[in-house]
Every structure is written in structure tokens, then in C-alpha cells.
Amino acid sequence: MAALGYVFESQTDTEVIAHLIHHHMAQGRDLLAALQAAVKELTGAYALAVLSRREPDRLACARMGCPLLVGLGEGENFVASDVSAIVAATRRVIFLEEGDTAELTRGAVRVFDADDREVAREVHVSGVSLASLELGPYRHFMQKEIHEQPRAIADTIEAAIDAGGFEPALFGANAEAVLGGIAGVQILACGTSYYAGLTARYWIEAIAGLPCSVEIASEYRYRDAWADPRHLIVTISQSGETLDTMEALKYAKSLGHRHTLSICNVPESAIPRASELVCYTRAGAEIGVASTKAFTTQLAALFQLTVVLGKLHGKVNAEQEADYLEQLRHLPGSIQHALNLEPQIQVWAERFAGKQNALFLGRGLHYPIALEGALKLKEISYIHAEAYPAGELKHGPLALVDAAMPVVVIAPNDRLLEKVKSNMQEVRARGGELFVFADHGTATSANRKACT
Numbered sequence: 087m088a089a090l091g092y093v094f095e096s097q098t099d100t101e102v103i104a105h106l107i108h109h110h111m112a113q114g115r116d117l118l119a120a121l122q123a124a125v126k127e128l129t130g131a132y133a134l135a136v137l138s139r140r141e142p143d144r145l146a147c148a149r150m151g152c153p154l155l156v157g158l159g160e161g162e163n164f165v166a167s168d169v170s171a172i173v174a175a176t177r178r179v180i181f182l183e184e185g186d187t188a189e190l191t192r193g194a195v196r197v198f199d200a201d202d203r204e205v206a207r208e209v210h211v212s213g214v215s216l217a218s219l220e221l222g223p224y225r226h227f228m229q230k231e232i233h234e235q236p237r238a239i240a241d242t243i244e245a246a247i248d249a250g251g252f253e254p255a256l257f258g259a260n261a262e263a264v265l266g267g268i269a270g271v272q273i274l275a276c277g278t279s280y281y282a283g284l285t286a287r288y289w290i291e292a293i294a295g296l297p298c299s300v301e302i303a304s305e306y307r308y309r310d311a312w313a314d315p316r317h318l319i320v321t322i323s324q325s326g327e328t329l330d331t332m333e334a335l336k337y338a339k340s341l342g343h344r345h346t347l348s349i350c351n352v353p354e355s356a357i358p359r360a361s362e363l364v365c366y367t368r369a370g371a372e373i374g375v376a377s378t379k380a381f382t383t384q385l386a387a388l389f390q391l392t393v394v395l396g397k398l399h400g401k402v403n404a405e406q407e408a409d410y411l412e413q414l415r416h417l418p419g420s421i422q423h424a425l426n427l428e429p430q431i432q433v434w435a436e437r438f439a440g441k442q443n444a445l446f447l448g449r450g451l452h453y454p455i456a457l458e459g460a461l462k463l464k465e466i467s468y469i470h471a472e473a474y475p476a477g478e479l480k481h482g483p484l485a486l487v488d489a490a491m492p493v494v495v496i497a498p499n500d501r502l503l504e505k506v507k508s509n510m511q512e513v514r515a516r517g518g519e520l521f522v523f524a525d526h527g528t529a530t531s532a533n534r535k536a537c538t
């Protein structure tokens with residue numbers, strides 16, 4: 087572009103694209119045709135909405151790899167990456183497909199496929215509620231979403247509670263045949279969703295008796311992975327639009343995996359659309375960048391998947407199923423109990439505010455919970471945080487522990503509690519400051535702070 091005389095004010099790819107579209111308009115194309123010509127020269131992922139001073143009543147947009155939708159209003163139309171941005175104006179939306187472009191005026195919308203042929207895409211009516219997009223009494227959306235967890239979990243498990251059991255139909259009409267015929271599970275996801283998958287592995291192997299691997303989608307998609315077509319591919323994604331997860335799903339299919347299941351929070355998003363079976367979590371709109379209720383509702387969905395698999399593979403009997411259902415029924419109340427600890431957590435947060443680093447420790451299925459805790463702390467406070475399986479402490483990380491290092495321990499009253507207690511002793515011996523999440527009634531020591 088520089089050779090054509092364009093002067094750059096930034097080093098962003100967005101500016102390159104703007105100049106490229108301008109270049110095509112200078113050849114005599116209108117805005118849409120210029121955009122269509124420009125995107126054919128692009129590689130990678132983009133979601134573009136373009137305006138031109140020459141055609142001020144027209145908007146052209148293009149999508150590849152990133153979410154983009156068109157909202158259909160009365161005498162007005164919209165482009166957005168998420169329904170929540172436009173739901174106050176309209177609920178009627180068209181989800182653009184990969185390679186699509188579209189042209190919008192106040193009165194009309196035209197959509198074109200990757201070969202620039204005009205196409206009719208389905209119009210969806212979004213069910214996102216306006217109330218879910220309002221802050222209410224909360225200080226910020228992350229706080230609101232943390233407090234929405236009892237409701238979000240209750241909604242996510244509602245179908246199982248109403249049915250009085252874990253039916254394969256929770257995952258789609260054909261789920262019984264598919265889930266009953268698989269020989270294992272391969273989970274693919276990113277970030278928080280990956281940690282939900284890591285947690286589920288403990289359940290799927292222990293309760294359903296099936297082998298389960300979990301892999302970060304951005305790693306899986308670029309390696310020569312070994313595929314067993316009898317294994318179910320489970321993708322987990324709050325948004326349903328994460329490019330690495332979508333590409334990992336496509337790659338798994340290309341390797342011969344025939345059965346796919348999406349656990350997702352956003353209906354009609356790309357990943358569930360590309361999957362054979364779907365389970366929608368019912369967390370509601372996620373406005374905060376940091377996943378909170380998305381994570382716990384994913385866990386609720388994955389637990390239901392585990393019990394369904396256990397039933398279909400003869401590992402969970404009726405009595406155990408009833409017991410799991412009863413435990414699930416109490417979950418929203420237990421979460422509310424944990425949320426009532428907020429004043430105590432605020433006191434802890436003040437102690438953390440001046441720290442540079444933190445360690446999170448857990449064992450068994452609480453190790454992925456520790457990973458998620460460390461991700462939340464670094465993402466939201468910019469404090470460096472790492473998580474380890476507590477048994478790994480003595481293999482290196484213990485060297486980092488001193489009075490300046492807060493150590494958060496997840497220590498529920500399970501069969502690993504005594505092991506975790508001895509790990510806490512190692513921290514104490516190095517002068518580390520312990521912050522412990524434990525079950526009510528677990529023996530406490532004078533040398534640590536505990537949330538029970």
C-alpha cells in the first residue's frame with residue numbers, strides 16, 4: 087500500500103484494510119464491491135463494518151472467523167458482533183456465515199456469500215432479555231454475573247430436575263444413540279472453558295468410566311493429533327465463536343471424528359451450528375470479560391453429560407442417578423451460601439492488592455479450579471498468579487514461597503484433604519501466607535485465614 091502512495095498513521099491491520107478498500111473504490115467500484123475485492127486479498131480472521139463519506143447512507147460489512155451479525159429494525163438496520171449490543175433496538179438478526187459480506191441501508195439488507203452471490207440467510211429472533219443487560223444494584227457486570235450464578239445454575243439444570251433424571255435428550259434428539267456408542271471423549275476448548283473441561287475429565291473417567299483427554303484448542307489444531315473416530319469431540323465455549331475452538335472442531339472432523347457435541351452459552355453461534363449434538367448452558371448474557379457464571383454453568387452441563395454417559399455405559403445405576411440429582415438440586419443454594427462470604431473475600435482482596443505474585447493450589451478436580459482462580463486474579467487485578475497441583479509444590483515452586491507470597495488453597499473435605507494439609511504445612515514452614523477455601527467445619531489452624 088505504501089508503494090501506491092498511502093501514508094500510514096498507525097501500524098494496525100485495520101488501517102491497511104481501510105486503505106485497501108479505498109484503493110478499490112478509486113478503481114471505480116462502489117463501497118460493497120470494493121470491500122468484496124479487498125477481503126479476497128486478506129488472510130486470517132476479521133469482522134469488518136465499513137462506511138464511506140461518498141456513500142454516507144450505506145454500510146458494508148464482511149465476516150471471516152470472527153462473529154458478526156446484522157440486526158433488522160424498522161427503518162433502521164444494524165451491524166454488531168453480539169446480539170446484546172442491539173437487542174434494545176431489535177431482536178431480529180441474521181448471523182453472517184464465514185466469507186459473507188452484506189450491504190445495509192436504512193430500508194434494506196442484502197447478504198452475499200464468499201463468491202459474491204446474493205443469498206437469503208435465515209432470520210432469527212433473539213431470546214436475549216433486556217433485563218440481563220442492565221447493571222441493576224451492582225457496581226460492575228462481573229459482580230452482577232458472580233451473583234447471578236445460583237439462578238444461572240438453576241436454569242442450566244432445570245430440564246434434568248423437571249424430568250427427575252438425566253436423560254440423553256438433554257443433548258439433542260439423537261444423543262442416546264451417539265453417546266451410547268462412543269468409546270471415549272476428547273474435549274477441546276480455550277481459557278476458562280478449557281479449565282471446565284479439565285475438571286470434567288475427573289468426572290468422566292471416574293463416574294462414566296470412559297477415557298477422556300482435554301486439550302487447548304489452539305494447540306490441538308496445529309499438531310498431528312492421533313484420532314479415534316469412536317471418541318466424541320466435546321467443544322466448550324461460552325461465546326460459541328472462539329476461532330481456535332471452531333478450527334479445532336473442523337480439524338477433528340477432518341481427522342475422522344464423526345461425533346461432536348458443543349457445550350455453549352450462545353444459541354445459534356457458530357460452534358453449536360457446526361456440531362452434531364448441543365447442550366446450551368443458560369448463564370444468560372456475559373457482559374464482563376472475565377468468565378464467572380459461564381464457568382460454573384459449563385461445569386453443571388458437563389456433570390450432566392457425565393451422568394448421562396455413566397447411565398448409557400452401565401456405570402451409573404438408578405440409585406446413584408437419584409443421588410446425583412439430589413446433590414445437583416442443592417447446588418444453587420450452596421453457591422448462594424458461598425456468595426454470602428463476599429464481605430470476608432473483600433477483606434482478603436485488600437490484603438492482595440499490594441502483592442506482586444500469588445500461588446493457587448488444589449488437588450484432584452480442584453487443581454483446574456485453582457487454575458481458573460489464578461486466571462481470574464491475573465486477568466482482573468494484573469497480579470501475576472500461577473496455579474499448581476498442590477503435590478507439585480515440593481518439585482520446584484516451593485522455592486518461590488515467602489512472606490510476600492500469598493498462597494490460595496482449595497481444600498474441600500474430600501479424600502485428598504490430608505494431603506492438602508501437608509502441602510499447607512510446607513507453605514507455612516517457608517513463612518508463606520495461606521488463604522484457604524475449605525468446607526464448613528474443617529479443622530482450622532491459627533496460622534492461616536480460611537473461608538468456609
Ligand code: M6R
Nearest residue numbers: 277278279323324325328376377
Ligand atoms: O467463549 P469461549 O468460552 O470460547 O472463550 C474462551 C476464552 O477466551 C475465555 O474462556 C476466557 O479465558 C475467559 N473469558 C477468561 O475469564
